[in-house]
Amino acid sequence: MxxxxxxxxxxxxxxxxxxxxxxxxxxxxxxxxxxxxxxxxxxxxxxxxxxxxxxxxxxxxxxxxxxxxxxxxxxxxxxxxxxxxxxxxxxxxxxxxxxxxxxxxxxxxxxxxxxxxxxxxxxxxxxxxxxxxxxxxxxxxxxxxxxxxxxxxxxxxxxxxxxxxxxxxxxxxxxxxxHRTVGLQERSLIVQGAMEASLTPLMEAVEAQFAGIKVFSLPSVDHPQWGRHIELGVKGAPEQMEAAYAALKTGVLDFGAIISTEMVR
The missing domain is CATH 3.40.980.10 (MoaB/Mog-like domain)
Incomplete structure (x- = not known):
């Protein structure tokens, strides 16, 4: 529902x-x-x-x-x-x-x-x-x-x-x-050195591989700490989170982008 x-x-x-x-x-x-x-x-x-x-x-x-x-x-x-x-x-x-x-x-x-x-x-x-x-x-x-x-x-x-x-x-x-004892979780990366359009195939691949997982992208051009960057992440059921996040992180590194930090919510 x-x-x-x-x-x-x-x-x-x-x-x-x-x-x-x-x-x-x-x-x-x-x-x-x-x-x-x-x-x-x-x-x-x-x-x-x-x-x-x-x-x-x-x-x-x-x-x-x-x-x-x-x-x-x-x-x-x-x-x-x-x-x-x-x-x-x-x-x-x-x-x-x-x-x-x-x-x-x-x-x-x-x-x-x-x-x-x-x-x-x-x-x-x-x-x-x-x-x-x-x-x-x-x-x-x-x-x-x-x-x-x-x-x-x-x-x-x-x-x-x-x-x-x-x-x-x-x-x-x-x-x-x-009600859920453990709610939906979210993990994300601060990615520098890549454009959203270039990372879109990776995002689509992660969503296709892990049913119930959503991939999100939040670009910023003037962040006081990270400057131009993309917060790229996954959210969904806890049982799929680790594998989906690992696939996303590996894809970003394989692309050659820089990961400034990682976040869990």
Missing amino acids: KVGLIIIGDEILSGKRQDKHMSTFIQLLAARGMQLDWAKYLADDPAQITEHLRQAFASGDLVISCGGIGATPDDHTRQSAAAALGAELVLHPEAKELIWQRITQMAQEQGQASPDPEAGDTLRRLQMGVFPAGAEIIPNPFNKIPGFSVGTVYFVPGFPVMAHPMMAWVLDERHADL
Whole structure:
């Protein structure tokens, strides 16, 4: 199962706010021996969100979508998820209870009388529990307002303080079977005196010989320590790493390039 991340919000694309989700999600995955396979940034555009969610539901991937699940006019994720599924939007009974608990708690903290269940503010807040029919909730330890999931696509708020523990809950409670005691590994060389194009046949040969191993190349022209160089490496399952790395290193030396240093991650 691949792992994907969707981050929704005009404020991210405009630069008003910096994305904090991807780096944290990568760390959460790495701590469980997993890795991120793809990520998308989307605007607050219902048609765009619907199309990408339709792809996510069809992919069978583990996908976490961040943002847009509130109840203000610029929040479109809940509605777009329903449209992508061809499902109705319904008030989830457990979400309703959790939101009501939060409303009551807020009233008590402010020294107010018991809240009116039919008040306009109450009804607007309850909209945050309106999910596609058949959805399951994701608990929110910060303020009780839940996220939701359909299949292996999970929807959490845009606020990092809420989203990040909810991401961890998804990985631990719904996908513990994907955790690895030893995650994917990476080894690389700092190579000088060679061009990417010249090393491409070697990279292709290593990938062809070791199924499940990916070869990567990261060129740099102005590194403060190594100057012009290529970081050339392999990443993949531990059981294939040593042989694949040895083949790559031998190929670089046979080519006549210089290896400045070696790295393990």
